[in-house]
Amino acid sequence: MTRLIALALVALMLSGCKEELAERPSPVTMTAEAVGHYCQMDLLEHPGPKAQVHLSGLPDPLFFSQVRDAIAYQRMPEQSHAIAAIYVSDMGAAPSWEAPGADNWIAAETAVYVVGATVAGGMGAPELIPFADRTAAEDFVARNGGEILSLLSVPDETVLAPVEFRLDDEGNFIPPEGAAID
Incomplete structure (x- = not known):
């Protein structure tokens, strides 16, 4: 009898794990309608990798113009819903920095950064x-340049620290020191 109860508990636990995996939403294609969660600007107008955050109970993901912003969102406690999944652009599969791709999404936790x-x-x-x-x-x-880190190894201050933006005398954006917009 004890063995039967133990087997039933194991089966119940495994079905719970299977249910959790089945609930993970799939990434969606980035289209011209996708706008950044913070900036509300068209994502296709900006170079570099993008991110999408799927929230439990909501049908559409939040898109982010930068991966840094999505990870900052993840690490801040103010979300209204639990995060079900985060996907980021695989820049190894991207056509270019200017065109990071619409469907080359990978799970944020499996990527190297x-x-x-x-x-x-x-x-x-x-x-x-x-x-x-x-x-x-x-x-x-x-x-x-740079260094390679796992998501868990990226320090909070790397994504949460403010960035100083500067403009030249003509109102043109000057990238942060040492950075170039490719």
Whole structure:
């Protein structure tokens, strides 16, 4: 009898895990209608990797113009809903920095990130640049500097610290020191 109860409990636990996995939403294609959650600007107008955050109970994801912003959103306690999934652009599969792709999404927790590269994200701030393949990330670091970290290794201050934006005498954006908008 005890063995039967133990088997029933194991089966129940496994079905719970299976149910959790089944509830993870799939990434959606980034279209011309996708706008950044914070800036409300068309994502296709900005270079660099993007992110989408799926919230439990909501049908559509929140899109972010920069991966850095999505991870900051994840780490702040103010969300109204639980986060069901975060997907980021796989820049190893992106056609270019200017065209990061509409369907090359990878789960944020499985990506490796280049942090501290000399390129700025879509909104001109320092960026976390995601890759599905570590070798592609290493090639990016060789060209643009930075270091490779897992999502859990990215310090909070890397995504939560304010970024100082500057304009030149003619009102043109000046990227943060050491960064270039590619």
